[in-house]
Amino acid sequence: MPYDPSAFPPFAVTVDLVVLTVRRHALCALAVRRGEPPFQGRWALPGGFVRADEDLAQAAARELAEETGLRVHDPSVPAQDNGAHLEQLATYGDPKRDPRMRVVSVAHLALAPDLPAPRAGGDASNARWAPVEELLRQGGYGRDAEPVAPLAFDHAQILSDGVERARSKIEYSSLATAFCPPEFTVGELRRVYEAVWGVALDPRNFHRKVTGTPGFLVPTGGTTTRQGGRPAQLFRAGGATLLNPPMLRPEV
Amino acid sequence: MPYDPSAFPPFAVTVDLVVLTVRRHALCALAVRRGEPPFQGRWALPGGFVRADEDLAQAAARELAEETGLRVHDPSVPAQDNGAHLEQLATYGDPKRDPRMRVVSVAHLALAPDLPAPRAGGDASNARWAPVEELLRQGGYGRDAEPVAPLAFDHAQILSDGVERARSKIEYSSLATAFCPPEFTVGELRRVYEAVWGVALDPRNFHRKVTGTPGFLVPTGGTTTRQGGRPAQLFRAGGATLLNPPMLRPEV
DNA sequence: ATCATAGTCGTCTGCCTGACGATAAACACT
DNA sequence: AGTGTTTATCGTCAGGCAGACGACTATGAT
Numbered sequence: 001m002p003y004d005p006s007a008f009p010p011f012a013v014t015v016d017l018v019v020l021t022v023r024r025h026a027l028c029a030l031a032v033r034r035g036e037p038p039f040q041g042r043w044a045l046p047g048g049f050v051r052a053d054e055d056l057a058q059a060a061a062r063e064l065a066e067e068t069g070l071r072v073h074d075p076s077v078p079a080q081d082n083g084a085h086l087e088q089l090a091t092y093g094d095p096k097r098d099p100r101m102r103v104v105s106v107a108h109l110a111l112a113p114d115l116p117a118p119r120a121g122g123d124a125s126n127a128r129w130a131p132v133e134e135l136l137r138q139g140g141y142g143r144d145a146e147p148v149a150p151l152a153f154d155h156a157q158i159l160s161d162g163v164e165r166a167r168s169k170i171e172y173s174s175l176a177t178a179f180c181p182p183e184f185t186v187g188e189l190r191r192v193y194e195a196v197w198g199v200a201l202d203p204r205n206f207h208r209k210v211t212g213t214p215g216f217l218v219p220t221g222g223t224t225t226r227q228g229g230r231p232a233q234l235f236r237a238g239g240a241t242l243l244n245p246p247m248l249r250p251e252v
Numbered sequence: 253m254p255y256d257p258s259a260f261p262p263f264a265v266t267v268d269l270v271v272l273t274v275r276r277h278a279l280c281a282l283a284v285r286r287g288e289p290p291f292q293g294r295w296a297l298p299g300g301f302v303r304a305d306e307d308l309a310q311a312a313a314r315e316l317a318e319e320t321g322l323r324v325h326d327p328s329v330p331a332q333d334n335g336a337h338l339e340q341l342a343t344y345g346d347p348k349r350d351p352r353m354r355v356v357s358v359a360h361l362a363l364a365p366d367l368p369a370p371r372a373g374g375d376a377s378n379a380r381w382a383p384v385e386e387l388l389r390q391g392g393y394g395r396d397a398e399p400v401a402p403l404a405f406d407h408a409q410i411l412s413d414g415v416e417r418a419r420s421k422i423e424y425s426s427l428a429t430a431f432c433p434p435e436f437t438v439g440e441l442r443r444v445y446e447a448v449w450g451v452a453l454d455p456r457n458f459h460r461k462v463t464g465t466p467g468f469l470v471p472t473g474g475t476t477t478r479q480g481g482r483p484a485q486l487f488r489a490g491g492a493t494l495l496n497p498p499m500l501r502p503e504v
Numbered sequence: 505a506t507c508a509t510a511g512t513c514g515t516c517t518g519c520c521t522g523a524c525g526a527t528a529a530a531c532a533c534t
Numbered sequence: 535a536g537t538g539t540t541t542a543t544c545g546t547c548a549g550g551c552a553g554a555c556g557a558c559t560a561t562g563a564t
Contacts, residue, residue, distance in 0.1 A: 008265075008266075009304035010262035014260075049260040049261075050263075054347065055346050055347060091340065093302070093308040095305050095306065104358070106356070202553075203510080204512075204555080207512065208514095225510085228509055228561075229511065230511045230512085230561050231511080233512090245552095248552070454522075455541080459544090460543090461520095477531085480531065482528060483541090484541075497521095500520095506564080507563080508563075509561085511558100511561100513558080515556080517552100518551105518552090520550085522550105523547090524545100524547095525545080526545080528541100528543075530539105532537100
């Protein structure tokens with residue numbers, strides 16, 4: 001068919017962010033409170049419109065910086081510190097997903113180490129880290145038994161997809177280190193896996209696995225005691241990005 | 253920030269399709285020849301605009317049916333035959349990817365059994381199955397040493413991503429059966445893996461692996477000789493979608 | 505001093521995979 | 535009919551890795 005500029009309908013394109021971190025042994029996501037309709041007062045994922053001259057990844061990185069102050073870890077600079085991992089997740093385009101107009105949202109997944117406090121344009125009450133389990137408990141009750149409204153739009157689906165991506169991707173990649181500070185111990189890394197998967201892992205087998213995989217961890221020489229008990233060696237993430245054989249997630 | 257209808261630029265949204273099949277022991281993709289500028293006369297991936305009232309998956313299924321006549325296999329109907337597998341791949345939105353205007357393309361990946369001949373609105377010369385290796389050989393030469401122009405737009409990148417997705421996904425899922433007819437032999441399934449991965453697999457170990465994984469294959473009772481040699485049992489795809497432990501891709 | 509807590513090193517067993525021998529059942533020849 | 539070729543299928547064996555778990559080490563708390 002020939003090209004006809006009037007043959008296509010206009011869309012709004014946004015990026016939405018699933019920003020995950022591990023806090024207090026729980027997998028948490030960044031949620032912002034909506035200030036205007038639709039879904040006014042409800043929690044939602046951070047996001048915004050893609051600008052006219054902006055790539056999708058650029059837009060996601062910009063929104064991430066606006067919401068959290070995080071800069072994106074550049075894979076070409078392996079030793080860079082405190083950067084978040086950012087990748088495209090999936091695109092959501094149901095015609096009715098936004099009642100105002102036709103919006104296609106390109107969701108991105110960001111993994112970050114534990115951060116101080118979230119900020120949303122300076123208004124802290126409008127952004128928070130919430131356990132994903134709580135955010136996905138549709139119409140249920142929060143930690144203090146207060147009622148929790150489901151996330152706005154289709155953001156529960158997006159969050160669920162992002163969590164599932166993170167859960168499966170730490171199996172076969174070194175992505176779990178993105179949840180850790182620049183230097184970390186084997187125990188801290190193990191607690192990341194335990195929080196993301198929601199399981200308990202054998203500390204001895206985990207230690208053997210991660211220290212025995214070439215390129216996964218490189219010792220920095222230092223030791224620390226951060227959780228009580230015997231001091232542990234400090235490591236940083238090695239150059240390897242793929243884990244082969246993978247870390248096995250215990251069934252059930 | 254408050255909602256402002258004039259605050260977002262309009263985008264065109266398209267779906268592009270990476271349609272893969274296995275023909276003559278080679279992984280092939282569907283390519284269509286562009287009839288108008290830009291990239292007139294060059295090969296491209298099939299695709300088109302998303303309509304105003306259409307979901308992204310619907311648009312992809314519609315384009316797939318228009319180009320190939322294939323219907324999409326509905327996962328809720330396990331015994332359905334001759335349907336293609338369709339899943340979202342990734343979204344490409346570089347501001348300069350289409351010189352005409354700002355276009356965001358939601359690429360989809362389709363896997364289909366070997367089909368008769370492609371049709372593109374009845375004009376067969378405008379659509380063909382080409383080995384992916386040939387389509388990705390940028391500026392190189394085809395099978396008959398004729399020069400080959402690279403794919404239009406960023407379609408080489410999209411195709412490359414789709415092929416990589418297919419290569420990795422048949423490792424840990426039963427997706428390779430989507431390349432097979434409704435009933436197939438273990439040898440035919442093995443040739444799918446060999447074509448997609450570009451390696452040779454040991455027939456004995458492969459047979460042990462696939463027949464030993466519960467729920468992967470169910471025997472239909474029949475036997476066939478399609479490649480010469482001793483007749484082989486016929487199977488159809490079982491209900492299992494995940495392979496655990498996965499099929500291991502030989503290194504290098 | 506004793507206990508609790510974490511980290512680290514070993515051992516053992518079972519499962520899975522890769523390498524490969526052997527047999528079975530068809531077809532194409534002579 | 536016999537022989538060779540091709541493909542399918544079953545078995546065997548050794549090595550690697552993961553799960554289960556014992557043992558020891560090094561810190562802080564009581």
